Amino acid sequence: MEDFYQMLDVMAHPGEKVLATIVGVKGSAYKREGSSMMFFEDGSHAGLLSAGCLETDLAIRAAEVFQKNEAIILQYDMFEEDDMGWGQGAGCNGTIDILLELVTEKLTEDFLLVKRLLDRNKPVIGLKKLDKLGEYVFIEEEGEAFGNWSGPIPVTEFTLKSGIMADGALTFYQHTYQPKPRLIVFGAGPDARPLVSLAAETGFSVTVCDWREEYCQKQHFPTADRIIVGFPDALLKQISFLPYDFVVIMSHHFLRDQEILLSLLNENIRYLGVLGPRKRTKKLLNPDHIPSSIFSPIGVAIGAKGPVEIAVSIMAEMIEVWRKPVHERVELLWTISD
Numbered sequence: 176m177e178d179f180y181q182m183l184d185v186m187a188h189p190g191e192k193v194l195a196t197i198v199g200v201k202g203s204a205y206k207r208e209g210s211s212m213m214f215f216e217d218g219s220h221a222g223l224l225s226a227g228c229l230e231t232d233l234a235i236r237a238a239e240v241f242q243k244n245e246a247i248i249l250q251y252d253m254f255e256e257d258d259m260g261w262g263q264g265a266g267c268n269g270t271i272d273i274l275l276e277l278v279t280e281k282l283t284e285d286f287l288l289v290k291r292l293l294d295r296n297k298p299v300i301g302l303k304k305l306d307k308l309g310e311y312v313f314i315e316e317e318g319e320a321f322g323n324w325s326g327p328i329p330v331t332e333f334t335l336k337s338g339i340m341a342d343g344a345l346t347f348y349q350h351t352y353q354p355k356p357r358l359i360v361f362g363a364g365p366d367a368r369p370l371v372s373l374a375a376e377t378g379f380s381v382t383v384c385d386w387r388e389e390y391c392q393k394q395h396f397p398t399a400d401r402i403i404v405g406f407p408d409a410l411l412k413q414i415s416f417l418p419y420d421f422v423v424i425m426s427h428h429f430l431r432d433q434e435i436l437l438s439l440l441n442e443n444i445r446y447l448g449v450l451g452p453r454k455r456t457k458k459l460l461n462p463d464h465i466p467s468s469i470f471s472p473i474g475v476a477i478g479a480k481g482p483v484e485i486a487v488s489i490m491a492e493m494i495e496v497w498r499k500p501v502h503e504r505v506e507l508l509w510t511i512s513d
Contacts, residue, residue: 177378178211179352181222183290190216192278193237197224198305198348199339202269204253208337209350213278216241224273228253237275246276246308272339274348276308285322289313289352296354296417298333303348305339355380356419356445356497361410361435362426363390366482370423371396373486377494384410385426407434416442421493423473425450433459440466446496448473448489 182194193214200207205225212222212230214237223230229251236249251271276282289299297316302324304310312322320328329342337350358374360367363385375381375398382401385391391404403410416422422444424432432449436459439447448470449456456471457464465471474488475495 177353177355178209178222179289180355180378182211182213183286185213185221186278186283186286188213188215188221191241192216193240194276194278194282195224195233195237196274196276196303196348197271198248198274198303199272200269202253204269204271208348214275224271229271229273233273233275240275240277244277246274248305248308249273249275274303274305274308281323282311285311285313288321293352293354296419298354299352300331300333301350301352302328302331305346305348354419356421356493357382357417358421358423358493359384359414359416361385361407361422361424361432362450363387363392363395364425364427365390365395366485367425368395369483370425370486370489372398373490374493375399377490379421379493382414384414386410386431407431407438411435411438416444418443418445420444421446421448421496423448423450423489427451429455429459436460436469446470446493448492450485 185192194211195214196211197204197206197208206223210224212220212224214220214234218234220230220234224233233249236247240247249272251273253269253271289301292299292315299316300314302312302314304324310324312320312324312328314320314328314331316333329340329345329347331349333351338348340347340349356379358379359382360371361384363383367383371381371383381396381399382403383391383396383399384403384405386404386406388404391402393399393402396402403413405413416439422439424435426432426435436449447468449459450473451471453465453471456469470492473492474485475491477484477488477491479485479488
């Protein structure tokens with residue numbers, strides 16, 4: 176979901192590093208603002224910013240950043256459809272602005288602090304000056320700011336939109352780093368395995384819950400971050416639900432599913448899906464209608480058959496929900512002392 180997490184994974188790579196970040200896109204592009212990749216002194220890299228069109232040239236430019244110790248902004252015109260353009264016949268129909276900057280010790284420390292905040296489910300805004308490269312600031316949800324920034328910080332807001340902004344004479348790049356969405360799966364049967372695997376690969380932090388210990392084991396769900404064994408009442412006491420949470424109920428046990436579903440009706444979560452036909456979900460709730468907050472039948476209607484295809488349909492629906500903005504937070508203003 177966030178290239179940022181992959182960048183954190185390679186922060187410990189020995190030697191100097193150059194971070195490449197898409198800060199602006201006009202038209203269409205393979206990846207959007209906020210996407211990033213890392214280049215290393217030995218010529219290797221982690222991540223992608225295109226379908227292979229730009230990485231070779233970016234590696235050459237990254238070497239220049241290593242040599243000169245100066246950040247640069249590059250613009251690639253992908254409108255051309257012939258092999259002479261950067262699109263190399265792809266016809267991507269867009270321009271891409273990419274910031275290349277050396278990863279300093281200070282930036283590394285601040286990135287790790289951002290990670291700790293995200294691990295506590297706190298979003299963080301990142302701003303980078305584009306007319307004074309090297310200056311940046313991160314802003315916590317509560318308003319605390321940290322980084323390397325001179326002067327007043329622009330009024331900004333927590334939003335899913337990323338890109339180049341302007342505040343008077345100041346031009347800057349803004350991106351909101353979001354906590355990993357958490358998927359909580361109630362039900363550890365064999366059909367849950369492809370869903371858990373695909374969700375983890377997509378960028379979800381996954382928790383698997385079931386009262387059947389023979390099913391609910393790490394060996395069956397190696398990519399899950401947490402495995403909890405217990406009956407519904409005990410499981411629910413061990414989980415503090417958050418607004419970023421996605422929940423899928425798929426134990427195939429009517430009474431267990433009913434107990435879990437009824438307990439979750441008043442929780443403030445992002446997504447609540449129930450596996451099985453809509454008629455069954457109505458019986459679980461025993462009302463005349465199913466609340467609009469419940470996804471039933473679960474998944475996008477793609478005619479899915481079997482556990483893997485059903486997992487794909489569920490993931491497609493969850494990604495769509497995750498990408499839709501829920502609200503815009505209050506505007507705040509900060510200043511970092513020099």
